[in-house]
Amino acid sequence: MAEYDYDVLIIGSGPGGYVAAIRAAQLGLKVACIEGRETLGGTCLNVGCIPSKAMLHASEYFDAAANGAMAKMGVIVTPKLDLPAMHAQRLDAVKQLTGGIEFLFKKNKVDWIKGYGRFTAADTVDVAGKSYRAKNIVIATGSSVTPLPGVTVDQKVVVDSTGALELAKVPKKMVVIGGGVIGLELGSVWRRLGADVLVVEFLDQLLPGMDMDIRKEAAKIFKKQGMTLKLGTKVTGVAVKGSTATLTLEPAAGGAAETLDADCVLVSIGRRPNTEGLGLDAIGLVPNARGQIEIGHDFRTAIPGVWAIGDVVPGPMLAHKAEDEGIAVAEYIAGQTGIVNHAVIPGVVYTWPEIAGVGLTEDQAREQGEIKVGKFPMLGNSRAKTNHEPDGFVKVIADARTDRVLGVWAIASVAGTMIAEACVAMEFGATSEDIAYTCHAHPTHSEAMKEAAMGVMGKPIHI
Ligand code: FAD
Ligand code: NAD
Numbered sequence: 001m002a003e004y005d006y007d008v009l010i011i012g013s014g015p016g017g018y019v020a021a022i023r024a025a026q027l028g029l030k031v032a033c034i035e036g037r038e039t040l041g042g043t044c045l046n047v048g049c050i051p052s053k054a055m056l057h058a059s060e061y062f063d064a065a066a067n068g069a070m071a072k073m074g075v076i077v078t079p080k081l082d083l084p085a086m087h088a089q090r091l092d093a094v095k096q097l098t099g100g101i102e103f104l105f106k107k108n109k110v111d112w113i114k115g116y117g118r119f120t121a122a123d124t125v126d127v128a129g130k131s132y133r134a135k136n137i138v139i140a141t142g143s144s145v146t147p148l149p150g151v152t153v154d155q156k157v158v159v160d161s162t163g164a165l166e167l168a169k170v171p172k173k174m175v176v177i178g179g180g181v182i183g184l185e186l187g188s189v190w191r192r193l194g195a196d197v198l199v200v201e202f203l204d205q206l207l208p209g210m211d212m213d214i215r216k217e218a219a220k221i222f223k224k225q226g227m228t229l230k231l232g233t234k235v236t237g238v239a240v241k242g243s244t245a246t247l248t249l250e251p252a253a254g255g256a257a258e259t260l261d262a263d264c265v266l267v268s269i270g271r272r273p274n275t276e277g278l279g280l281d282a283i284g285l286v287p288n289a290r291g292q293i294e295i296g297h298d299f300r301t302a303i304p305g306v307w308a309i310g311d312v313v314p315g316p317m318l319a320h321k322a323e324d325e326g327i328a329v330a331e332y333i334a335g336q337t338g339i340v341n342h343a344v345i346p347g348v349v350y351t352w353p354e355i356a357g358v359g360l361t362e363d364q365a366r367e368q369g370e371i372k373v374g375k376f377p378m379l380g381n382s383r384a385k386t387n388h389e390p391d392g393f394v395k396v397i398a399d400a401r402t403d404r405v406l407g408v409w410a411i412a413s414v415a416g417t418m419i420a421e422a423c424v425a426m427e428f429g430a431t432s433e434d435i436a437y438t439c440h441a442h443p444t445h446s447e448a449m450k451e452a453a454m455g456v457m458g459k460p461i462h463i
Contacts, residue, residue: 003133004133004135005032005132005133005134006032006132006133006135007029007136007333008021008024008134008135009031009032009137010031011034011117011125011141011278012033012042013034013112013140014042014044014045014322015323015326016042016140017033017138017142017326018033019326019330020138020329021108022108022110023326023330024333026108026330028334031109032110032113033105033111033112033113034113034115034117036114036115036117039098039099040101040102041097042142043144045097045101046094046098047165048319050094052165052182052186052189052350054094056188058089059188059189059193060192062081062192065079087166115127116277118278118279119137119278119279119282119283120282122137122305123135123137126279136305136333137305137306138299138306138329140308140312140322141275142274142310143271143272143274143312143317144271144272145161145267145271145272146269146271148238148269150238151238157240157263158267159265159266160268161266161268164186164264164268167190170190170195171190171264172196172263173195173198173261174187174190174191174196174198175197175200175245175262175264176198176200176265176266176268177265178268178269179199179203179229180206180207181349183268184206184222184349184351186268187199187227187266191225197227198228199227199229200235201230201232202232202233203252204232205231207349209347211357211361211362211395211409212363217391217411218349218355218411219231230249232251233249233250233251234249234250243263244261245264247259247261271311273287273290273292273313275287275291275293285301285302293308294314295307295308295309295313295314299313299325299332307332307333309322309325309329310322310325310326318347321345324345344359344426344427348416352413353392353412354410354411354412354415355411356415357407357409357410358422358423359405359407359422360397360407361407361409362395365399370399371397371399371400372397372398372432372457373395373396373397373398374398374432374457374458374460375393376394376395376460377463378390378392378445380448380463381412381443383444384445386443389412391411392410392411393412393452394408394409394410394448394451394452396432396435396449396456397409398431398456403432405422405425405426405430410449412448418448421446422435422449432453432457436450436457451463
């Protein structure tokens with residue numbers, strides 16, 4: 001028997017873990033991936049990115065039919081909701097994609113060890129009573145929903161994101177606790193399908209971490225769509241009686257409390273890293289104050305041979321960030337140099353319109369020095385106008401001295417796709433002039449990116 005069972009043992013098969021496993025196998029290493037869920041793909045494929053986008057996409061069609069957007073283009077339909085069918089197409093997407101990872105594991109000769117893993121030594125993990133030894137172990141255990149103290153998620157009246165994906169009927173009144181990405185995406189789904197949605201956000205604007213212009217514009221758009229926003233307000237309690245929840249709300253700055261009733265409450269106040277039950281104490285690895293596993297630039301933890309990536313380490317909790325770290329950690333383990341540019345990780349909110357950004361916000365950029373900003377409204381973009389998509393803008397932030405692009409922010413129907421151009425430009429150290437003098441196809445939404453870049457020098461054409 002060889003001294004080690006594997007060159008690399010990966011704990012968790014989310015976008016971080018499964019990508020690391022495949023890349024390590026491609027590099028000639030003997031690899032196994034431990035997964036406790038019934039299917040591969042982690043939060044992202046099972047209860048995150050994929051099922052939420054399936055519901056967002058389907059509900060967007062329903063909304064377009066119901067809110068008159070289709071009628072405006074001469075298509076008169078009265079939509080009828082078949083919620084079981086909508087859920088079925090969500091489950092089908094999940095099944096196909098999680099099955100796809102299983103196929104890729106077989107193709108790349110990655111062993112799937114089924115069960116939850118627990119360290120017993122720095123090179124040994126126990127799964128269902130069996131020990132596996134490996135030269136390298138990658139922690140890719142991801143994250144779970146942060147609970148709200150004193151509030152019990154029963155997945156019936158009070159749900160988390162997983163419960164909110166699966167509601168068997170459209171709530172009459174849904175209160176969303178937390179105006180972040182999950183609250184706005186899943187709140188949008190149920191608003192479009194007919195729920196009266198109220199979002200309670202502790203801060204005085206939605207979407208913390210994004211550019212302030214974007215946060216303000218997003219709030220205007222969601223209000224126009226019929227969402228009620230209660231900003232600067234915190235939920236301090238939720239009491240459930242039968243099928244009704246009574247929430248207690250308090251102004252974040254202090255003041256009198258108020259109560260309101262709802263038949264569905266979504267708790268979406270963030271996610272926390274999964275380290276419980278992992279046996280980190282057995283190897284002397286101590287998470288930081290936020291529960292994250294600290295790593296060096298090469299994804300090594302403080303324990304030799306133990307690496308960590310994805311939601312369990314500091315940084316934005318995003319699938320594409322986890323995937324890129326998965327590739328990089330495998331390359332380091334194989335003796336190569338893996339590279340992830342953490343300054344250029346895009347973020348996208350898949351609402352209608354989409355909200356996207358990469359790099360510094362205007363406030364962050366200003367703190368670093370003098371900047372120039374170009375902004376172009378989607379109203380001035382011929383394709384958006386033709387498609388009846390007047391909301392949003394593109395904003396390019398550049399260094400005033402070097403013209404190098406520092407950040408790009410967009411609200412547009414296809415902002416999530418448009419932002420890729422900004423990522424490539426920033427990876428190559430582009431100036432706003434580089435974007436402005438690049439030919440963009442007409443008529444496309446991406447011309448708004450070019451015009452915003454032209455705006456940095458003060459010379460857009462169509463506004
Ligand atoms: P995860 O995907 O969380 O996977 C970790 C896996 O490890 C899990 O399957 C878990 O079962 C397993 N595991 C944990 N502990 C053990 C153990 N001890 N032994 C064995 N297995 C273990 N991000 C985006 O970029 N775009 C989106 O559109 C997006 N939408 C989202 C929507 C929702 C509703 C949610 C909840 C999240 C969304 N995210 C999105 C975030 C994204 O899902 C995460 O950032 C991503 O999944 C993190 O990948 P990961 O590999 O680090 O961990
Ligand atoms: P979040 O951090 O995006 O938003 C949580 C919000 O809840 C914050 O705005 C916070 O101020 C607010 N909040 C906290 N306590 C509160 C209280 N008591 N009352 C009212 N408001 C309160 O978290 P999330 O939306 O739960 O998402 C979790 C993670 O999942 C995010 O890090 C995100 O990156 C990831 N995710 C990404 C996508 C995407 O990329 N499209 C989609 C879904 C989730």
